[in-house]
Amino acid sequence: MSTFAAFGRLLGAGLTLVRYDALAPRELDALYPPALRGLTRALRLLSGREAKQGRPGERLAHALEHLGPVAIKLGQVLSTRADIFGAVFAEDLSRLKDRLPPFPLEEARREIALSLGQPAETIFAELGAAVAAASLAQAHEARLHDGRRVAVKVLRPGIDRRVAEDSEVLALAARLIERFAPALSRLEPSAAAATVIRATQMELDLRLEAAGADELGEIMARDGYMAAPKVVWLGVGKRVLTLEWAPGRPLSSPEALTLPGLDRKRLAEHLTQAFLAQALDHGVFHADLHEGNLFVSAPAEIVAVDYGIIGRLGAPERRYLAEILWGFLRRDYRRVAQVHFDAGYVPRHHSVEAFAQALRAVGEPVFGRNASEVHMSRVLLQLFEITALYDMHLRPELVLLQKTMMTVEGVARRIDPEHDIWKASDPVVTRWITRELSPVSRVQRLISEATEALRAITRIAEAQQKPVMVVQPEADHRRLIWFAIGAAVAGVAFVAAQIFS
Structure with missing residues (x-):
């Protein structure tokens, strides 16, 4: 276009x-x-x-x-x-x-046959009408020939073209904002739009979603806060995804929060803790946790579906996130401010102490108060004003994280209006800090980094071993390696002395 x-x-x-x-x-x-x-x-x-x-x-x-x-x-x-x-x-x-209008069952059958290369009846003993319809796809209840109850997700016909057109419009809107609204340029409209477009395009290949569901299912099983349905790989194609049926009621249904025996407080805590454990401990998280993608059952069980958008964080981003949350949990605004400067989120010409003061103005009014007493619109407005005052730009690599954090908090508050997101976060963040920032972990991380540096130096030395140009390549190579080993050992000894002193 x-x-x-x-x-x-x-x-x-x-x-x-x-x-x-x-x-x-x-x-x-x-x-x-x-x-x-x-x-x-x-x-x-x-x-x-x-x-x-x-x-x-x-x-x-x-x-x-x-x-x-x-x-x-x-x-x-x-x-x-x-x-x-x-x-x-x-x-x-x-x-x-x-709850969007579904497309006809016969069209879904045609999409299944084209994507899987065989008629729907070959794989499914039963295939019912759509039970839920969203923007990109709809879900059908079905049954396999072995009797298992499954959900079959089918992309909407022609959705690829529609997404491509919408993506170009979104990219254009971002460029116009940057040109005619310079005050909003720090929000990096084009970079944010590119992140959204890329995530949406990834949703158009359901084979990738199946892999994401499988990966996150393994991760969720380790923590226990949330679960994922098993993938039925026989029914997976580019435009079709088959998962075992998710137990419970969809959280988007009016009766979900009135289920007998449901512990709404624990349910909200599990949602917050599931997201943080995925992001901090594993660096990969479900990035579309709205009510339509969550099934709940008593007392506090959550099953997530729709793994089309997966967020990923590198080790530095995970560490910055954990330390920022840890600082807020301990009300150590100076530490939170310093992490923002270390991460490059705030330009260094600003004062760390002044930024810590601004963070205190945001944090103190919300601590010790019920969620129902906190007006999030005012908090967000204050945060927006502070980020403008300190020249903070939107970080494209954190767009999915920030969007998911906003969604999770909103859903948790709907489940439990008194939800304390800080109290719910404490066990996960404390576990991460205790494990990752302990003296032993720091030494192990330094050794790992030194080893990787040594490998890089070795690769460079091997690449430069050219007898025509170098008089004594082997001797030079050995000296370079021993120098790197000595430097690494000295560095580990220095850090260990600092930590254990």
């Missing part, structure tokens, strides 16, 4: 929001400044009959559904934050999670 066509679609998206009165809803007129109020009233002259039907959240849900899969993903994230946007608004958006 050309830039001109993408611009046309972007303009069309804006008009769609105006038509549904979802861009600047009339219900909020009293909150707009006079100049904006006049503009919104003028725009409403372009609205259609859709603008007069339903609440703001319902109108936005219909508009996003009309705009396509990428817009629907945004609506799913917004729907998890009732504490920011209000319970009614979030509930009105919740239909975007798994």
Whole structure:
């Protein structure tokens, strides 16, 4: 699609929001400044009959559904934050999670046959109508010939083209923001858009999702906070994924939180701890943990589905995340500030002490208070103001992490309005700090790094062993290796002395 066509679609998206009165809803007129109020009233002259039907959240849900899969993903994230946007608004958006219009069963059968290279009847003894439909795919209840109950996920026909078009529009919107709204450039719109686009494109190959489900299933089994259905590899293709049926009720259903024997406090804690354990301990996490992808059962069991978006963190990012959380848990704002500087999140021309003071202003009002007493919209606004004051840019490698953290906290608060995210995080973060930052772990990490450095030096030396150009390659090689070993041993001894002194 050309830039001109993408611009046309972007303009069309804006008009769609105006038509549904979802861009600047009339219900909020009293909150707009006079100049904006006049503009919104003028725009409403372009609205259609859709603008007069339903609440703001319902109108936005219909508009996003009309705009396509990428817009629907945004609506799913917004729907998890009732504490920011209000319970009614979030509930009105919740239909975007798994209650979109399905496509016919016969089309699903054709997609299965094309993707797996054989008729659906060869693999499935029974294949029912869609039980849930989302932006990219829908799920069918089925039964294998051996009697196992399974869920079959099938991509929507033509979704590849729609995602490609939406991606170009999103990339164009990001470029326009960077050009015409320089104050928002620190949010790195193009880099953030690229991350979202890449994640969405990965969702279009269900073989990758099957691998992600299998990998995270093994990881979840070690911690016990969450579980994943087993993959039925016989029913996996590029556009089809088959998993064993997830037990429990979907968290998006109204009756899920009223199940007999359900411990809502523990359930919310398990959700928070599952995400943190995946991210910190293993560096890989389910990055789409909204209610439509979670099944719950008493007393506090969680099964996650839909592994199309997997987040990954490198060792440095995991360490920074753990130390930031640890500092907040101990209310050590100086340490939290220093980690931000060490990670490069805050430019070094700022003062560590001044940044620690700003973090204290955010952290202290929320400690010791119930979640229901904390207005997250105000906290987020304060954080946004502070990040602007200290020239903090969005980190593209952390986009999925930040998006998932926001979603998890919102879902946990819906499960338990009194959820204390800091208290729930403490056991996982403390375990990581105790294990990874202990004296023994530090020495082991240094030895590992020294060994890797020695290997790199050896590879360089071997690459440079050219008899024509070097008089004594073997002797030089040996001296280089012994020098590296000596330096590594000296470094380990120095650090060990510092740690154990």
